[in-house]
Amino acid sequence: MRSTSSTTIRTRRAVRIRAAATVAAGALALSLTACGGDDDKDANGGSGSGDKETAASVTLPKLDGESLSVAAVWTGAEQKNFKQVLAEFEKRTGAKVTFVPAQDPIINFLGSKIAGGQPPDVAMLPQPGAIKQAVDKGWAKPLGAEAQAELSENYSQGWQDIGKVGGKSYGVYYKAANKSLIWYNAQVFENAGATEPKTWDDLLTTAQTVYDSGVTPFSVGGADGWTLTDWFENIYLSQAGPEKYDQLAKHEIKWTDPSVKDALTTLAEVWGKKDYVAGGAKGALQTEFPASVTQTFTGGDQPKAGMVFEGDFVQVNIGETKAKVGTDAKVFPFPAVGDTAPVVSGGDAAVILKDSKAAQALATFLASPDAATVHAKLGGYLSPNKNVDTSAYPNDVQRKMAEALLAAGDDFRFDMSDQAPQAFGGTPGKGEWKALQDFLKNPEDIAGTQAKLEADAAAAYGG
Amino acid sequence: MTPASAAGAPSAPAAPKSRRSVTGTRKAVAALFLLPALVLLGALVVYPIGYSLVRSFYDQSGDGFAGFDNYRALFTDDGIRTALKNNVIWVVFAPTVATALGLIFAVLTERVRWGTAFKLVVFMPMAISMLAAGIIFRLVYDQDPDKGVANAVWVGVHDTFAQSSAFPKAHPGRESPLRAAGGGAFITKEPVRTGQVVTLPLVGVAPDLMPDDAERAVAARPEDGKITGTTWQDFTRGKGVGKLGGVDASELGYAGMKIEAVKDGKVVASTTAAGDGTFTLPAAADGAQLRLPADNFKEPYNGLDWLGPSLVTPAIIGSYVWMWAGFAMVLIAAGLAGVPRELLEAARVDGANEWQVFRRVTVPLLAPVLAVVTVTLMINVLKIFDLVFIIAPGSSQDDANVLALELYRKGFSEDRPGVASAISVFLLLLVIPVMWFNIRRLRREVRR
Numbered sequence: 073m074r075s076t077s078s079t080t081i082r083t084r085r086a087v088r089i090r091a092a093a094t095v096a097a098g099a100l101a102l103s104l105t106a107c108g109g110d111d112d113k114d115a116n117g118g119s120g121s122g123d124k125e126t127a128a129s130v131t132l133p134k135l136d137g138e139s140l141s142v143a144a145v146w147t148g149a150e151q152k153n154f155k156q157v158l159a160e161f162e163k164r165t166g167a168k169v170t171f172v173p174a175q176d177p178i179i180n181f182l183g184s185k186i187a188g189g190q191p192p193d194v195a196m197l198p199q200p201g202a203i204k205q206a207v208d209k210g211w212a213k214p215l216g217a218e219a220q221a222e223l224s225e226n227y228s229q230g231w232q233d234i235g236k237v238g239g240k241s242y243g244v245y246y247k248a249a250n251k252s253l254i255w256y257n258a259q260v261f262e263n264a265g266a267t268e269p270k271t272w273d274d275l276l277t278t279a280q281t282v283y284d285s286g287v288t289p290f291s292v293g294g295a296d297g298w299t300l301t302d303w304f305e306n307i308y309l310s311q312a313g314p315e316k317y318d319q320l321a322k323h324e325i326k327w328t329d330p331s332v333k334d335a336l337t338t339l340a341e342v343w344g345k346k347d348y349v350a351g352g353a354k355g356a357l358q359t360e361f362p363a364s365v366t367q368t369f370t371g372g373d374q375p376k377a378g379m380v381f382e383g384d385f386v387q388v389n390i391g392e393t394k395a396k397v398g399t400d401a402k403v404f405p406f407p408a409v410g411d412t413a414p415v416v417s418g419g420d421a422a423v424i425l426k427d428s429k430a431a432q433a434l435a436t437f438l439a440s441p442d443a444a445t446v447h448a449k450l451g452g453y454l455s456p457n458k459n460v461d462t463s464a465y466p467n468d469v470q471r472k473m474a475e476a477l478l479a480a481g482d483d484f485r486f487d488m489s490d491q492a493p494q495a496f497g498g499t500p501g502k503g504e505w506k507a508l509q510d511f512l513k514n515p516e517d518i519a520g521t522q523a524k525l526e527a528d529a530a531a532a533y534g535g
Numbered sequence: 536m537t538p539a540s541a542a543g544a545p546s547a548p549a550a551p552k553s554r555r556s557v558t559g560t561r562k563a564v565a566a567l568f569l570l571p572a573l574v575l576l577g578a579l580v581v582y583p584i585g586y587s588l589v590r591s592f593y594d595q596s597g598d599g600f601a602g603f604d605n606y607r608a609l610f611t612d613d614g615i616r617t618a619l620k621n622n623v624i625w626v627v628f629a630p631t632v633a634t635a636l637g638l639i640f641a642v643l644t645e646r647v648r649w650g651t652a653f654k655l656v657v658f659m660p661m662a663i664s665m666l667a668a669g670i671i672f673r674l675v676y677d678q679d680p681d682k683g684v685a686n687a688v689w690v691g692v693h694d695t696f697a698q699s700s701a702f703p704k705a706h707p708g709r710e711s712p713l714r715a716a717g718g719g720a721f722i723t724k725e726p727v728r729t730g731q732v733v734t735l736p737l738v739g740v741a742p743d744l745m746p747d748d749a750e751r752a753v754a755a756r757p758e759d760g761k762i763t764g765t766t767w768q769d770f771t772r773g774k775g776v777g778k779l780g781g782v783d784a785s786e787l788g789y790a791g792m793k794i795e796a797v798k799d800g801k802v803v804a805s806t807t808a809a810g811d812g813t814f815t816l817p818a819a820a821d822g823a824q825l826r827l828p829a830d831n832f833k834e835p836y837n838g839l840d841w842l843g844p845s846l847v848t849p850a851i852i853g854s855y856v857w858m859w860a861g862f863a864m865v866l867i868a869a870g871l872a873g874v875p876r877e878l879l880e881a882a883r884v885d886g887a888n889e890w891q892v893f894r895r896v897t898v899p900l901l902a903p904v905l906a907v908v909t910v911t912l913m914i915n916v917l918k919i920f921d922l923v924f925i926i927a928p929g930s931s932q933d934d935a936n937v938l939a940l941e942l943y944r945k946g947f948s949e950d951r952p953g954v955a956s957a958i959s960v961f962l963l964l965l966v967i968p969v970m971w972f973n974i975r976r977l978r979r980e981v982r983r
Binding site: 263281285296357495 | 614678679704706708740743773774775776837840929933936951
């Protein structure tokens with residue numbers, strides 16, 4: 073089971089959405105344009121981009137004969153869809169792009185490639201920390217003027233900023249994950265007569281209604297610590313606000329801060345209530361994330377739980393059940409605990425490793441709404457690009473998630489535990505993961521949890 | 536010159552002279568032949584050990600000399616201390632239990648007709664990789680009795696003796712006349728009077744989980760000199776509570792719910808609800824509070840927390856024994872085959888019973904084999920990693936920690952290669968005496 077769970081961790085890290093919600097038509101159209109003979113077309117000059125795409129909003133240079141390589145950890149449908157985006161780029165510029173499949177953690181993979189003298193031209197890096205690492209090591213090259221222009225036109229300041237290191241833009245956040253979602257079993261809600269909540273209090277009422285109907289309200293994948301940190305992050309972001317969130321992420325305020333106490337108290341309103349968590353705390357602590365999703369969407373009228381919290385990638389695991397996303401499995405944004413609903417996100421940024429005209433052009437293209445629209449139509453993809461028409465998304469669920477992500481504007485925040493040192497925010501049985509698991513086991517011990525979090529954080533950030 | 540003399544070596548008279556030259560040749564040739572092995576050994580074994588040793592004296596980045604800091608961390612870090620403690624448990628229990636089981640299997644299979652087939656079955660787990668065995672046992676120990684065999688058996692045994700209740704999740708809804716009475720029971724807030732109709736609405740039981748004899752709930756009629764009432768699931772599927780505290784059309788009665796009338800802490804009357812949820816209590820209950828005792832709501836027994844903090848290490852040791860008892864059995868059976876039959880026969884003739892033969896003759900004769908098996912398993916156990924890594928869920932990985940796992944975590948997920956190297960050196964030190972013991976024993980065997 074470990075093997076699956078570690079893939080999940082990676083799934084989250086790299087924010088991979090493998091949902092094969094491919095729209096056949098879109099895929100077909102693209103594969104037609106992508107198939108052979110595009111060289112000839114491009115020989116006819118820039119008209120190639122002119123006659124086909126009326127929506128072409130970005131001008132790309134002619135790059136006949138140039139070749140590029142792009143490294144990313146994506147596999148399966150996700151990789152296939154991304155290749156279609158690359159094909160579109162090939163068609164417009166005449167360059168040849170190869171996809172280099174990489175392994176997690178991609179930063180180590182790139183390290184060996186660079187040591188071997190053959191870095192890919194562009195790589196998709198998942199965390200802001202990884203971008204910084206690449207810049208510090210001198211691997212990443214800053215974005216050129218065209219890419220910058222495209223970036224500032226299409227991205228909100230927040231998304232631009234997390235791609236920056238030392239004031240210079242290095243990363244184009246091409247792909248995003250929305251981790252502020254609660255998925256629910258539509259049948260359970262219907263049986264209970266429950267409605268989608270907008271605020272935390274509503275959520276508690278909904279949970280009580282579901283509980284009264286005879287179904288446990290929440291499924292928590294507590295064996296994987298990261299689902300627990302995501303719970304905390306959503307509550308904290310909404311309750312304490314983005315500024316405090318940033319300070320806590322950098323450990324500028326301590327975990328013994330009253331705001332953390334408030335967030336944990338709020339969290340205990342769900343975790344600490346008898347029968348609110350499937351299997352009780354002990355059962356939840358042995359439930360891995362994939363199982364926490366599947367047990368919510370199997371079992372007919374009597375699933376183990378009615379709701380499960382996590383990001384858009386939950387779709388992948390729903391795909392393993394018979395439930396259909398959009399009809400049997402529905403989703404609502406994480407309710408507002410404070411004034412506004414939180415949006416905690418993840419994402420993959422395109423970073424240039426070998427500076428060239430072609431690499432810059434690809435970064436420019438990936439920053440444009442054109443690339444994102446192509447990808448959005450194929451499904452399983454969210455773009456942080458605000459100029460992507462949400463009608464491009466293939467279904468309502470996808471659209472809803474994308475809209476929630478964009479609606480947050482600059483108030484979205486990147487996953488806090490991913491920003492923390494690995495020893496604190498990313499090691500099974502250690503640091504934040506372990507502290508929150510203990511908290512799930514004993515939700516009354518708020519002060520003790522805070523003290524433990526602070527002690528671990530101090531050790532990890534200090535050393 | 537040497538090759539020529541070597542070629543001439545066979546000529547008998549020149550023996551002393553040629554032997555000297557042959558010795559010379561031998562050294563060169565020996566070195567030549569040993570070289571590939573030495574290079575491989577050096578590059579793959581000696582160099583990494585040496586480098587780990589050096590690395591263990593440097594800090595996290597590998598640039599600054601850290602002295603004994605990493606080793607100090609080794610004995611002050613809580614995680615490593617747990618790992619050390621668990622390793623001791625492993626080394627003490629896993630090899631002994633596996634060897635003991637192997638001995639029993641070996642002795643017993645010698646006696647049965649289908650011994651070989653039995654041995655084959657016991658040995659089979661050895662053919663599975665540790666990883667696969669780990670995945671199997673992760674499922675065996677699953678908390679959910681519907682998935683985990685261990686808990687399925689345990690719950691099955693438990694439920695044979697103690698039945699679970701019909702309404703495990705029932706609880707008072709909003710504005711309920713009931714309150715919790717501690718220990719899982721519920722009690723009315725107000726005392727009841729004769730002639731009164733009492734409503735005891737609860738929520739939280741799904742319609743499909745209701746007992747089979749549950750019928751549509753009916754509001755009770757008042758009766759003189761008696762207390763009547765209804766207890767039912769005050770929740771309509773798809774509609775919510777409906778009329779709060781009132782019986783709605785499709786709501787089901789709690790068939791078989793036990794009700795007690797309590798006056799001054801004593802039970803004065805008790806009854807059980809009918810299929811439609813109605814119940815009647817005699818006049819004796821006048822002025823009492825009605826209590827729904829806790830055994831109505833007992834949670835179904837969910838079995839043991841195999842992979843919880845306290846049982847996780849024994850559980851994983853169990854899976855290890857499952858794998859390695861076969862290995863011990865095969866070695867011991869081979870040793871047993873070499874035990875002279877006459878000695879056993881002689882003991883039997885002298886009137887020893889089977890237990891005495893086993894205890895006084897077989898085991899002492901097998902002692903060297905048993906020692907080798909135990910020591911081999913000890914070495915094996917010291918480096919145990921995969922089973923722990925796979926079986927322990929993230930939440931109890933810390934409690935199941937062993938040195939090799941801590942090494943991996945420190946080195947690869949926490950990025951503290953210095954400490955990880957120190958752990959590896961420490962592990963090496965632990966293995967050396969056991970190895971030395973094994974090699975010495977082997978030498979003695981050969982000499983004999």
